[in-house]
Amino acid sequence: MYSLRSGRAKILLATSSFALIAYLIRRYRRYILLKKRRTLTNSREQTTTNVTPLTRKTLNKRFFHQIRILIRILIPRIRSDSFLILIVHLTTLISRTFLSIYIAHLDGAIVKSLVQRNPRNFLRAISIFVSVAIPASFINSLIRFAESKLSLAFRSKLTRHAYDAYFRNQTYYRVSTLDSRLLTPDQNLTDDIETFTSTLTHLFSHLTKPFFDIAVISWSLVSMVRQRKNARGLKEVPGMILIVIIITFMALRRLSPRFGKLVSEEARRRGILRFAHTRVIANAEEIAFFDGHEVEKSWILKLYDQLREQTNSIIKKKLWFVMLEQFLMKYFWHACGMVTIAIPFLTYDGPAETDDPIGDPLGISARTEAFTVSKNLLTSGADALERIISSYKEIAELAGHTDRVYTMLYVFDDCAHSNYQRTPIIPSENPSECSSALAKRKISVDHRAKGEIIESDEDIIAENVPIITPNGDIIVESLSLKITPAMHVLITGPNGCGKSSFFRIVRGLWPIYSGRLYRPDPSNFFLIPQRPYMCPGTLRDQIIYPHTVDNAFVDDSQLMEILNNVELQYIVQREGGLNAERDWKDILSGGEKQRLGLARIFYHQPRYALLDECTSAVSIDVEGKIYERAKQLGISLLTITHRPSLWAYHTHLLQFDGNGRWTFEVLNTEKLLTLKDEKERLESQLAGIPEIQKRLNELTQLIGEDIITTTENEENDD
Numbered sequence: 274m275y276s277l278r279s280g281r282a283k284i285l286l287a288t289s290s291f292a293l294i295a296y297l298i299r300r301y302r303r304y305i306l307l308k309k310r311r312t313l314t315n316s317r318e319q320t321t322t323n324v325t326p327l328t329r330k331t332l333n334k335r336f337f338h339q340i341r342i343l344i345r346i347l348i349p350r351i352r353s354d355s356f357l358i359l360i361v362h363l364t365t366l367i368s369r370t371f372l373s374i375y376i377a378h379l380d381g382a383i384v385k386s387l388v389q390r391n392p393r394n395f396l397r398a399i400s401i402f403v404s405v406a407i408p409a410s411f412i413n414s415l416i417r418f419a420e421s422k423l424s425l426a427f428r429s430k431l432t433r434h435a436y437d438a439y440f441r442n443q444t445y446y447r448v449s450t451l452d453s454r455l456l457t458p459d460q461n462l463t464d465d466i467e468t469f470t471s472t473l474t475h476l477f478s479h480l481t482k483p484f485f486d487i488a489v490i491s492w493s494l495v496s497m498v499r500q501r502k503n504a505r506g507l508k509e510v511p512g513m514i515l516i517v518i519i520i521t522f523m524a525l526r527r528l529s530p531r532f533g534k535l536v537s538e539e540a541r542r543r544g545i546l547r548f549a550h551t552r553v554i555a556n557a558e559e560i561a562f563f564d565g566h567e568v569e570k571s572w573i574l575k576l577y578d579q580l581r582e583q584t585n586s587i588i589k590k591k592l593w594f595v596m597l598e599q600f601l602m603k604y605f606w607h608a609c610g611m612v613t614i615a616i617p618f619l620t621y622d623g624p625a626e627t628d629d630p631i632g633d634p635l636g637i638s639a640r641t642e643a644f645t646v647s648k649n650l651l652t653s654g655a656d657a658l659e660r661i662i663s664s665y666k667e668i669a670e671l672a673g674h675t676d677r678v679y680t681m682l683y684v685f686d687d688c689a690h691s692n693y694q695r696t697p698i699i700p701s702e703n704p705s706e707c708s709s710a711l712a713k714r715k716i717s718v719d720h721r722a723k724g725e726i727i728e729s730d731e732d733i734i735a736e737n738v739p740i741i742t743p744n745g746d747i748i749v750e751s752l753s754l755k756i757t758p759a760m761h762v763l764i765t766g767p768n769g770c771g772k773s774s775f776f777r778i779v780r781g782l783w784p785i786y787s788g789r790l791y792r793p794d795p796s797n798f799f800l801i802p803q804r805p806y807m808c809p810g811t812l813r814d815q816i817i818y819p820h821t822v823d824n825a826f827v828d829d830s831q832l833m834e835i836l837n838n839v840e841l842q843y844i845v846q847r848e849g850g851l852n853a854e855r856d857w858k859d860i861l862s863g864g865e866k867q868r869l870g871l872a873r874i875f876y877h878q879p880r881y882a883l884l885d886e887c888t889s890a891v892s893i894d895v896e897g898k899i900y901e902r903a904k905q906l907g908i909s910l911l912t913i914t915h916r917p918s919l920w921a922y923h924t925h926l927l928q929f930d931g932n933g934r935w936t937f938e939v940l941n942t943e944k945l946l947t948l949k950d951e952k953e954r955l956e957s958q959l960a961g962i963p964e965i966q967k968r969l970n971e972l973t974q975l976i977g978e979d980i981i982t983t984t985e986n987e988e989n990d991d
């Protein structure tokens with residue numbers, strides 16, 4: 274029996290050891306895998322963003338600097354509404370502290386009356402307790418109300434400030450096109466601001482009240498202790514309490530995970546996931562045509578997994594940290610608190626307190642009352658302290674949110690002042706893989722653009738202006754030309770040679786790195802792209818964009834005439850008038866959208882219309898009518914097109930050759946058309962040569978002659 278038992282025990286031991294080893298090996302492999310993945314993610318992060326990550330070291334200095342700047346935005350003046358709400362909130366928090374102390378004393382009085390078996394005192398204390406409960410409940414509710422109001426006031430202030438910065442100096446364009454520090458500005462502007470303000474206000478009430486509580490409770494406890502003149506060991510109590518608090522704080526601080534960095538990373542991953550969803554919605558039709566849902570789904574799931582991994586890691590880290598917090602601040606403190614209360618009771622060596630109406634010679638009721646009051650006060654004090662210490666975690670989280678909001682405002686400001694940071698894209702070794710064969714030379718885009726933009730009366734004059742992409746690829750080394758309002762310029766060249774980039778430079782969207790550009794005020798330009806933007810709103814809003822009904826300067830009959838110019842008057846009847854609101858992006862065809870886009874130049878009548886392949890889906894007869902009408906109105910046309918049908922409407926030709934060279938000359942349409950005809954004829958003849966050669970080979974074989982000999986003979990004959 275014994276040997277059987279020992280045999281079983283051995284098997285059990287071996288099995289459990291084996292299971293333990295297997296488990297440990299699995300954990301270790303998982304750890305190595307996670308570590309590898311994390312290193313990969315970190316290196317990827319370093320290449321996608323230049324914003325310094327939050328570290329434990331930089332937390333304090335950096336956090337205080339950032340929060341100071343943000344608070345100045347939240348509370349700009351003493352007389353601002355947010356400051357007023359803050360004062361109301363503070364008042365409610367202070368009132369709540371005093372009420373807590375009063376209730377602790379009331380609790381003591383109730384217990385005392387019970388020990389004394391005094392029904393009159395008991396009833397009196399209970400009725401006071403119930404009547405105090407009404408204002409106490411109101412104040413509790415008011416605290417939450419004031420906190421929400423404060424959070425909303427802060428959010429509104431910060432949102433307005435951020436929108437001002439975002440919509441100033443085309444920052445919304447620069448942030449996403451010329452700079453790569455903010456991956457998801459939409460999330461920064463919505464979620465991040467909301468989370469930051471709510472965390473900040475929550476932390477404010479979470480911290481302010483405990484500080485008051487501790488101050489007032491300590492004062493109450495000290496005055497209670499002072500009454501017990503005959504108790505020994507009381508002098509050591511404050512020191513003991515302080516040591517306990519310091520030990521707890523140090524332990525928690527040392528063992529706390531980096532919550533700030535963790536939540537900041539979580540928010541970043543959430544933003545990327547949301548961005549992926551937005552992309553699917555925006556390109557739903559193309560994805561559906563390609564049946565590309567599997568690729569999109571796996572991409573989105575991959576992003577979701579990255580977010581889940583981060584959230585999971587935070588949850589796991591919180592498990593151990595909260596356990597430690599609970600142990601130290603619930604149980605360890607409770608024990609220390611009981612020791613503190615016990616000291617004056619156990620060391621009391623004065624006469625028995627006989628102030629008792631029922632003649633208790635030992636003063637038990639008075640001692641019970643004192644015990645209840647001090648226990649209540651100590652519990653409230655411990656709660657307050659627990660809240661302060663545990664808010665270390667929340668402060669770290671707040672630091673993460675603060676960093677995101679601050680970085681957003683910082684990057685907005687930088688972009689508004691033309692300071693960009695962009696992760697350089699390393700060109701491929703294989704030239705065929707290059708996005709553009711023209712991008713042979715690169716410049717560093719981090720340095721300031723030194724070119725000058727000078728406002729002219731009406732001409733566009735470029736003097737040695739290079740065309741450089743936001744990645745720093747030099748498309749054209751130096752461009753010099755003069756365009757006057759009397760000219761109509763046709764712009765041609767192969768794909769990616771810099772035609773649209775020329776418009777971006779002229780309109781001031783891309784910086785000029787050297788040279789000089791004279792051009793009239795930007796209001797003299799109006800760009801119509803290949804896919805015109807359809808804004809939300811009515812049909813009228815589409816035509817007058819970016820004006821609104823309030824500053825529109827034409828009446829309905831003029832608007833109808835504009836629609837007539839682009840052959841779109843039927844849309845008014847079809848959709849139910851100029852004030853019909855539709856999702857114009859979806860209900861109009863490609864050609865209709867282009868014509869509606871072109872209607873805008875007849876409304877605004879700019880000096881220069883920048884037309885970027887904007888008639889590619891418009892029929893040739895309507896296109897001709899639109900061009901004729903625009904020229905009649907004195908609008909100078911700068912057209913990018915591959916359509917020869919448009920040549921006739923232009924006077925000059927700007928041609929990029931795709932290798933960084935360009936020519937600007939008077940356009941002789943007739944000569945160009947003749948040359949084009951000849952080119953096409955030669956091309957079609959050349960296209961036939963392989964067929965002729967093939968037939969010749971067949972004939973040679975049929976006749977049995979040697980093709981090389983024949984060719985050589987032919988050459989000799991010549």
Ligand SMILES: Nc1ncnc2c1ncn2[C@@H]1O[C@H](COP(=O)(O)OP(=O)(O)OP(=O)(O)O)[C@@H](O)[C@H]1O
Pocket residue numbers: 450708709712742743744748766767768769770771772773774775
């Ligand atoms: N936002 C951007 N960031 C970086 N590079 C860009 C950006 N926009 C365009 N480029 C690059 O600049 C080069 C010129 O682009 P551009 O749009 O001017 O070409 P294009 O001549 O108008 O071509 P297409 O006829 O195909 O419209 C291309 O190589 C393109 O990849």
